[in-house]
Amino acid sequence: MRKDLITSALAVVLFTLILGLAYPLVVTGVSQVAFHDKADGSQITRDGKVVGSKLLAQPFVIDTGKKDGDGNPITRPNPRYFQPRPSATGYSASATYFSNRGPNQASARFFYRDALAAYLQLEKPFTPGLTDAAVPVDAVTTSASGVDPHISPANARIQANRVAKTRGLPLARVEQLIAANTDGRFLGVLGEPGVNVTQLNLALDTVTA
Numbered sequence: 232m233r234k235d236l237i238t239s240a241l242a243v244v245l246f247t248l249i250l251g252l253a254y255p256l257v258v259t260g261v262s263q264v265a266f267h268d269k270a271d272g273s274q275i276t277r278d279g280k281v282v283g284s285k286l287l288a289q290p291f292v293i294d295t296g297k298k299d300g301d302g303n304p305i306t307r308p309n310p311r312y313f314q315p316r317p318s319a320t321g322y323s324a325s326a327t328y329f330s331n332r333g334p335n336q337a338s339a340r341f342f343y344r345d346a347l348a349a350y351l352q353l354e355k356p357f358t359p360g361l362t363d364a365a366v367p368v369d370a371v372t373t374s375a376s377g378v379d380p381h382i383s384p385a386n387a388r389i390q391a392n393r394v395a396k397t398r399g400l401p402l403a404r405v406e407q408l409i410a411a412n413t414d415g416r417f418l419g420v421l422g423e424p425g426v427n428v429t430q431l432n433l434a435l436d437t438v439t440a
Contacts, residue, residue, distance in 0.1 A: 275433060284429070288315035288380040290322050291432055308353055310397045312435065313382070313390050315428045316369050317346050320377035327376040346371035357393040365389075381425030384413060400438065408434050 275285060291312035297305040308314050320326055332339035347363060350370050355361045367386040374381075382390075387409045395402040412431040416422050 275430070284324075285427065286380065287324050287378045287429065288318065288322050288374075289429060290315070290318075291428075310353070310393055312432045313387060313394060313426075313428045314353070315380060316382060317371065317373050318377040319373045322378055324378050327378055343371050354389055354393055357396050358389055361389065380427050380429040381414065382428055384409070384424055384426055387413075387426040387428075387431075394435065398435070398438075404438065405435075408438070 290306070291309045291314060292306035293309045295305045295307055299305055315322070332342065347366060347370075350366055351361060351363070367383045367389070369383045370386045370389075388406070391402060391405045391409060394400070395405040398405075408431060409426055412434060413424050413426045415424050
């Protein structure tokens with residue numbers, strides 16, 4: 232019995248050192264050397280300051296100066312920027328999850344109705360004739376993580392009209408920025424192209440009329 236206990240204790244200590252200490256250190260070291268940018272979270276820096284991550288969406292909003300019933304600031308989309316997909320997490324990377332709404336759930340119907348109305352209210356003044364049916368599905372649905380920075384090219388093209396107008400930029404110039412910040416299909420065949428809103432908005436701020 233004593234021998235078994237000693238053997239078990241030694242095994243726990245040994246594997247803790249190997250798998251809990253040595254292995255993570257080796258993996259961390261290799262990743263820092265071979266994939267430094269990705270290992271640190273694909274951070275985006277401007278003037279020496281971290282302003283975001285290539286992997287995370289963030290809100291581009293204006294604070295209205297008002298608060299809701301819970302004391303949280305009430306914001307509205309900043310018309311000078313492209314807007315990411317709706318987020319179930321409030322774009323918080325500390326707890327990523329999706330809305331988990333089923334097709335027959337009453338709350339889903341109300342959520343998508345309100346999201347569609349908000350999108351049309353923001354975009355229709357700059358895209359006359361925009362209808363419910365023409366709104367891309369990603370414009371009113373959340374991503375699986377709640378922090379996916381990508382939107383569809385169709386969504387970006389609609390928003391480009393607003394961004395170009397409010398910034399006083401040629402539409403063609405904004406469309407060039409969209410193309411430069413569009414990620415293609417993985418290996419050329421998997422998935423769909425996506426426009427990285429975080430990178431696109433940061434690129435916009437470097438452009439003058």
